[in-house]
Amino acid sequence: MQKLKQIPKRVHHFLIGLVLTAVLGVLAFAVVNTYTAYTDMVVQQQQQYLLVTARAVSKTLSLYISGQLRDIEILTRSPGFLTEFENYYETGGDTALREHIVSYMLSQKRGVKRIYLLDKNGDVMYQYNDYPFLEVFDESLLHLKEYAAAHTSGIGSVFRISPQHYGLTLVNDVIHGSESLGTVVIVIDLEQVYEEYLAPLNIENTGDIIVKNEKGTIIMHPNAKLLTFNPFRQIQGLDTLPQYKGLNELLTRQYSQEEGTAIYRDYSNGIAPPEDEIAAFSRMNVNNTAWYVSAVLPYSTVKNLIDRNVGQFGMLVAAILFVLGVCVISFYAMRKNQQNLKLEAAYLKDINHTLKELHQSREQVYHYQKLQTIGALASGIVHEFNNLLTPILGYSEFIRERMGPESEYYDDMSEIYEAGTRAKEIVEQLLPFSRRETDSTAYGPVNLEAVLQDDTKMVSMILPSNIRLEKGYKDIHATVYGSATQLHQVLLNLCSNAVQAMEGKGGTLTVQAEKISADALPANYHPAVASGFVRVRVADTGCGMTSETLAHIFDAFFTTKAAGEGTGLGLSVVQNILISHGGFIEAHSTVGEGSEFLVYLPVTAQAVAPERPAAPGAPVRLNSGKQPILLVDDEERVARYLKRRLTRSGYTVDVFTDAEEALDAFLASPTRWQLALVDGTMPKYKGTALIQRMRSENPNLAAILMTGFVEQDAVQMQQEGLIDEIFLKPLDYRKLTEKIGKLLAGESDLTTV
Template sequence: MVHVAVLFFAHVTLFSGFALLLSAIPRPFRAVYLYCYLAVLLTFGGFLGSVYSLTLADGVVISGGNLLYGAFMVTSVLFVLAERDIFVLRRIVQLVVLVNVFVLSLSVLASRTLGAPGVVNQLGVPVGLFETSSFLIVLGGGMIVLELTFMAFVFEATKARIHSAVGIRITYLVIFVAVLCFDGLAFPIVAFGPSPETVAAAVGSLSGKLLTAVAYGLVVVSFSLIFQRRFSAYLDERVFSWRALLSPSGAILRDMERKDAQLAKARGRLAHSAELASLGYAVIDVKADRVVECDAIYADMHGLEREVLMAMPPSQIIETLIAEEDRKAVRDLIGAFSIEGKRALELRHITPDGSVRSLRKIYAPLPHEPGLTGSMIEVVGQDITEARLLQEQLFRSQKAEALGRLTGGVAHDFNNLLAVILGNLELHVLETEPAEREILIRNCIAATKRGADLTRSMLSFAQQAPLEPKIVNVNDIIEDLGRMTNRVLPASIEIAMDLRPNMPRVRVDPGMVESAVLNLILNARDAMPQGGRIEIKTTLVATENNRDERHPGELPPGRYLVLSVIDTGQGIAREKLPRIFEPFFTTKSPGAGSGLGLAMIDGFMRQSGGVVQVASVQGEGTQFDLYFPAVSDPTNASTSTQKYLEAQREMSKKTILLVEDDTDLRASLSKALSFSGHDVMEAADAEAALASFLASDHVDLVLTDVILPGPMQGPALLQALREHRPFLPAIVMSGNMTDQVAQTGSPQAEDIRLSKPIELAVLLDAIKQAFAVRPPSP
């Protein structure tokens, strides 16, 4: 029986292999050849099926008809899976009907002419054979149509309920085998009647039919493994529906054309909307380091043509187009491409023409698709350069409005300070007692320091001064700020202070603390148009396990001074709270300002080692808590008489070139340096300073203002001097360092920077630091 088994598998391999081979042919030739193959199987299947049978074992008989029927069914299934088209099933049904009509017509013709004069019946075929086969042909065709339709319906329902590819393959195999075995039982019973003999014969031959069905069912599974992309595409689409199967072809085509037109119109609108919103799209293959897809808008926002950007690896884009300080964030994000959800970044890009653009990009892992590597990231980008500039302009406008309100109060406070200085100096002239005269001078010095702090507060509020952290008492800062806020707030708003005594000191920039609190007060004012109450209080909390029981957050364990600003205003909606620290987010109505301005406060707090947290109930009010790490050593770097004396003793005699255009200030600094034991060479501008330097045998250090009269400014002067003395120590001073350096160029990193007014002890300490960084040449 071995040769019979080999013959059986040879038949199955021949029929199914031919079907798989035709399935591999590309469109549109595949459909043509498959239709022809099905027509051949239908036309000659009945004749070949009645010629022979294969006996594999006792009771296991496989007829030629079963082999041909299985071949037709597996070819039809592969045809539907490969084409994914409802018309395929309709055309197979039409093909079955047409072939049956042809075979019936041929049978009628043969039965009518086989016994006619002149017709030779060489094989002696009985005429009745053609007459009795007509019913079997019609029955077989009808059952094929019903079984194919049923199988397609069950396949469609299965893939909608089972989401495992392995589970779908097993289910399809079971369905295919069940349908073919049902046909093997039902066909003889319907054809020859439900007699006991017929039923027994049908059941007896079931083992052979089951073996045939399993063999061809495995071909369906093989197709799903060989052509995985096509099989996955079939699973992702809805191919079969009763409405599409029963509707006229013309109606289906018109419906498809209408849907295609609607889809094209929707895509056009979507593309136009994306263009209006400046939204660009790209797909990146992380593992292959290549741009898989990219539209013209996405390329244009990078200042490149689409073809050029597509040719650049993403790693090269990061290193050449993204600003250096933003590169790490992109590398980290792309390195974690398998994370779920989406991530948004705002990045600064430097285009090939040198311009800087702000791009907001949303990154999301792309679901795995057939033919892709599974490491895809889709990116949606938007050029927000203009919006960013507009936001900054609006933010500056809001600050300018606040500064305008504060001008009167600042002028009042500054005039008070000048009055203190003037009054004490006048009394100093009249006073004869040395002790009293020293008190008057100390009062002038204290008032001058307060004036300098007031100036720095205004510059910090305008973001024009670099951070200068000091160890300070926050209660003192808030008390001093209280005088300014009284002039900003309307009479309908009450402000209360609850500053706990003996609070620990913190290391912060006092000007930025004032700016942050003032911002919160102004926001609270805007949230209370009908009036209300603002409370500012300080408390001490200790955190453990990174949590504070009242305000959980990312806080390392330790002691924190908490500065709270509480209002009884409108409050913030719960859904908006997570976004209030975003740079572009605002809870205010259009035209009412650029937002809460909390991004600056959040950045300042993080830079200071703390955090800002918020709690709000809509309609009841809002509480902002600023957490400052407490310092254990209250010693500050501020100046004192003792420090001045120590610096004077430690400093050896130096020759200092002083460059300052203000005559009074130059004289004051020169006298102070001379009093400290140094030799001073004075110059009013850069040209005079350069001439004095070249004429002098030895200059140990240069102390210069940033802004000088004439074409050469302070940094340029230092550069010219260092052409003769490359390691010349230098100190640059200015009344507004950030603004003036932006106009004149930056000094070298080693140069000491001082903000006017300058205390003598601070100046002497700066001279010491300058020589530590750049020792004088021998």
């Protein structure tokens, strides 16, 4: 202490100044480093937030476009639509086709504004415009003729409706068997899609969501002036001039990576002023088409936020330094942590909002996966039941032919055969749940009064004593074009739901039907032509439904029943069946009073064919050539049945129930057999793979595939000539033997029986 007092005053001041300078330098160095680290942290957080937003937008667009492609595929693969398309070429009538198109348009979400139905030559058969209508534009931009000639399905092209307005076409080739009947093209308003699905995800009030097509042209942007802008085409020297280096690097990464983030300087060729941007991008891939989604935030917005917070913090630090000095470092750290917590809370809040949007999109994917699972299960059930039905129908038909109508047991065997045929129709109702095949139930004129009588008779047998049935459909004389089996399914489902709604307290179940004119239809349904309709009313006096429940009753997997008591598929299937019949359904309900379902179906002038008992038919002609046939089927019942009948028809049949053993025997003597009958689904070999292997050894081998459902590879092989015929199980033995005779005689045509 004494020595310090001996230091000259000038030196003392110098030392104090030196220490203060060092402290200030350290503080300045710490402040600069802290500011830099804080800036980097905020920028990284914003980039991650933008990346989550870009992913959400990409997923939303992908689900929307995939859903539209799936919906139009369901329309064009429905049996009613395909039947009416064929009738159009035979009779020239397109009334039912128009009704299918209108039903499809009324069931769509926002964005689908126009639909074109083209014939084989690419000429427009029918065009439907949704309200509000699109502005007038040059329809040559749609390339309708090119789509019809190409026979393709999927995303068509993005075209310009007006200088700041884009549209998108989706295309589906209508195929029945191996023949193209025509093309369906829908037009989607991308501006409406942006406002409906993307605008709600915009980043606060300062950021933008941008969508570019595969060529780099902006097709969705909140600033209409930037639509159609393409930096590759409109910025000269993009890949050479230094001022465009950051933008060029971003574009290069965007078109080579699935997703990423970047900071760059944006140029729009004078449309908007240049500006530094923080961006994140994510690629959307649908049907071999890639779009690029970017979430962009001006760097100045983030910088202003940082500067404002740091400026306030700096003033506080200066005040603390002035008053407390040494305590500034501790207070600075505390304040910094507080600011970080606030930023993280705001960031988590934004993330939570984005995750909610993602959750909604993910639920749609989960429902689609459930449908795929049901499809796989349905395919397996159909395969097993068809293997059981093949010998039942075959033996009953065989025994009935052997007995003849004069036998006292002929009618009994006919009952067995008809019951098996009915079981076959019921099994076919499982096929719509499989992606491999559409519903193959026969369509034709149906007496609706007879359907109602059968269903109410069945329902009355199971009604509890406290529920009364009222009927009102006598002498309506209404004929509809469709599937009687599916109409039974619709009415029994509605009656079953009504009975369940009245369990416990009882009530009245009402089933009524009446003919109405097109003018009496609900205002939200506009048929393509003013034909007559029949309205079926199914009502109950049960518990009723709330408006929230009523809004979701036709959604797949929606149910109000306890776990394990319902799948939520009943009313969804009902609605799909009615759409395929050119009709629709309405529901009304009041809590505590009951529910009412109104089914509308177009009537037809076609007469219902009178029912006739199945004729015994002429006996199958015996074969005298003794040509050897190779039969491969893992189901022993089916193999035994076919061998017995074919042997009786004069053929030599070698049977294998193991595909590998059959292949080994064939490879040992490839020319022994002239024809092979092969099951489509076997444990060790698919039927198509086995046929392909055998044909590679003996190209002259005739091949028939027997299957419960036709897969794409089988159709492809039939078109290539590797499969001569495809027979659906249960087999029609008469047609089978006729085809075998033709193939062994050198005749062949490509059909599916």
